[in-house]
Amino acid sequence: MTDSTRQRILDTAEQLFADQGFHATTLRQITREAQVNLAAVNYHHGSKDALILAVFQRRLDELNSERLARLQSVLDASDPPDLEKVLGAFIYPALLLSTQSAGDGGRFMRLLMRAWAENATQLHGTIARQYSHVMRAFADAVSRALGTSPDNLRQQLDFLIGALTYTMAETTDGQVEETARALVRFGCAGLRDSALAQPRQTSLKENIA
Amino acid sequence: MTDSTRQRILDTAEQLFADQGFHATTLRQITREAQVNLAAVNYHHGSKDALILAVFQRRLDELNSERLARLQSVLDASDPPDLEKVLGAFIYPALLLSTQSAGDGGRFMRLLMRAWAENATQLHGTIARQYSHVMRAFADAVSRALGTSPDNLRQQLDFLIGALTYTMAETTDGQVEETARALVRFGCAGLRDSALAQPRQTSLKENIA
DNA sequence: ATTGGTTCCAAACAACTGTTTGAATGCTAG
């Protein structure tokens, strides 16, 4: 099985999609740059839309499993979990992926934003489905670290996701460590302060009643 | 001067661009929905790219002048300025615009993200230029509110912008007030805490030496 | 060596894109 063609298409497509957008990137451009025949995309991936989806599956699987793995080891370390480390498990893999996935910074994140911006029919739903799993786990961990109800956290977590997403797109290789630390600090402060404004969960009411 | 055609094109284009993206939206779709002739776009706006730019100019002018006006009245109120109110001047008009610019929520912000995602040649530069003016003013105000150097603030402000942008896209009409307050609180906590981690500006060194 | 299936390739396909054209219309000033 010569996957080299299939793989090379995937790599080239990811790069071009990130640089120019999905609609603006043509199959001819992809196949030319990947040095494969025009028909190869339809042969190996079925259609252009399927190719877009394939590009995402690859990276999202990476990112999500890495996040969950780190979260698990944070949860194993202490109970209740340490908020800084929970956020770190969420933020660090993302920033890392955004710089390692391709040469210069932020390529994959630009891709994610595109996917969310261009309402590529099923694509948005697919990504959201992939994220809901991870999001629930992290929301739960954060709520336990803070001692608040998970419901009230969704908004603050969205703030953090927005900050992370926006940041990923402009973070270059050398800054990952420093940026991650700054963002974790920023997010922890915001989450802790916001938790004070909400009715604290007594951890008895909810769990027993 | 019958601007009704020109205006109707602008309105319809904004809506369709937000819903489907720039590239995916065709002139035929715009003109059909706006009930004008196909050639009307090129006649009134010159080209499709010029139309995209025009759609942005209209909203960005609104947003930026509203932000600056509010900032000014915050600066006039006290010296040093109140951080919560500075952030409010930045956040509130944005959330307001995102819900009022069109029927349902987040339409214009989806547009902004698209503009940033789809590297529409000159568009990105134009928007950045429009923002740099406002950004500098707010960075300055925040730095004075915190007593830190403006240079170290850029990153935290980017966090806030990301959180705001992401939030705008998912905020509906009724939640504006509450969301804005939550985001201001979140941002203030993050900014204040981050300021502690950095060498505080003694306000003498910098201003005198 | 020949079979059978996978992979590649050049060429063509139909559909759609933004833009231009030139005539027809509407409206207003002289």
Next chain:
DNA sequence: CTAGCATTCAAACAGTTGTTTGGAACCAAT
């Protein structure tokens, strides 16, 4: 009224898009 200008319109333009096609090339198994 009418000359002149701004606006609208149907039609056609040249170019690009994703996809399909039928055959060539390849490669392992019989």
